[in-house]
Amino acid sequence: MPTNDAPPRESLADANGTTICYEAFGDPANPPLVLIMGLAAQMVVWDVDFCEQLAAKGYRVIRFDNRDMGHSSRAITDGPVPTMPEIFAAQLSGKPIPIPYTLRDLARDTTGLMDALGIEAAHIVGLSMGGMIAQELAINFPERVRTLTSIMSSTGDPSLPPATPAAVAVLTREVPTDKDGYVESYVKAWAVLNGDQLPFDVARTTWTAALSFDRGLNRDGVSRQMLAIFASGNRTKALGDVRLPTLVIHGTNDPLVPPEAGHATARAVPGATLVLVEGMGHTLPRQAWPQIIDAIAAHAR
């Protein structure tokens, strides 16, 4: 595992006025591949070894903290930000909630980061909410996307099967504010999302949780990202106009974004390829990396 003695890898970039913290792996001369992280998660959830193995396939891999996460800018909003339970309740009741930003704004952060790094177009790989942002890039900024890979994500079609109650409970849980409590809660939550069909790496998840805590938590930011997902609606129709090489990867045991969402994404984009990872839940277990990395490398040409 990386240690705190590792050489600094983080850098900052101005993405249209939003500061984005990023890290790069691999030869800068290689074709760029941008990894977009999901809801409530920092870039460190893209495991360093995963990034380096992907870079070894011949890419310049870039991972970054989305707005409101980690060491990137946080949105500044007036007044209290609703909690996750309040957001879910409002979603069910139809009660309107002010939306600070949408997934398209987060897609603009990605293009802003690419601008700052001098990247005209990149292979775009997004995970969960990051997959939704990647889809927004393909829809709205196709000239910036060489290929699209959407992992454990969804079209936003409200008719798709919902998350399991246990997975919803993960999202709406009260997150402890002390480090030990946070780490314990994080590991329990990711164990639920991992499911029981592939091994769950407690040690590595514990390390990631502690690192995430040390890099800084932002409860309001999690809520704002959730609002962005709800506000961004159904992309199915727009995905039908995407003319980019598209790969969809989904676990067969995903309790948060059920595999039907992966099928729906692959159906929505003309010519898309779907790769199902047997037993994978809503995590990226090491055992699944070879299949996922090989699929991305075969696709992102």
Add this chain to the structure above:
Amino acid sequence: MKIRLIRPDDAAAYRSILERTSDDDRYNRFFHSVDALDPADVQRSVERRSDMIGAIAFDGGVALGAGHAALLNDGSAELAIVVAAGSRRRGVGRELLLRLMVELEKRGYMRFVAYSLHGNAAFAHLARSIGFESERVEGGLVHWSRDVAPREPLHSYSERTQARGSYS
């Protein structure tokens, strides 16, 4: 909120920020008592200088806070911020520091340092949230630092476009 680099015509705005701070706030920023605002000091803080850059945050026409980075001879930069009363706990200081660090990285600075009074919990929380680590406490001051990755060469769009053939 908008943040931009500070300009010579920001003297009144910068002064207005300092006027909305307490004696303790100013001590936290300057580490000495600042009872009266010397116009020359204020002007020096907004001028274009080779040894300092500044950033200022506005909401509408109201100045919320300002940050400065002293450019040190050893290739590091020392950062400090001040946020007006009424604008705190909103993330203004965090964004000011991030804006300054982006600018400093562009200019090749790879080490950032900052100092806070021992017991300034707000700054400690802020510093940690953007990757600073406390090195030591000395003379009642906490020494903070953050190293950044060596910058990779940037490729211009045209260079990238010309090189694209080799990617596919």
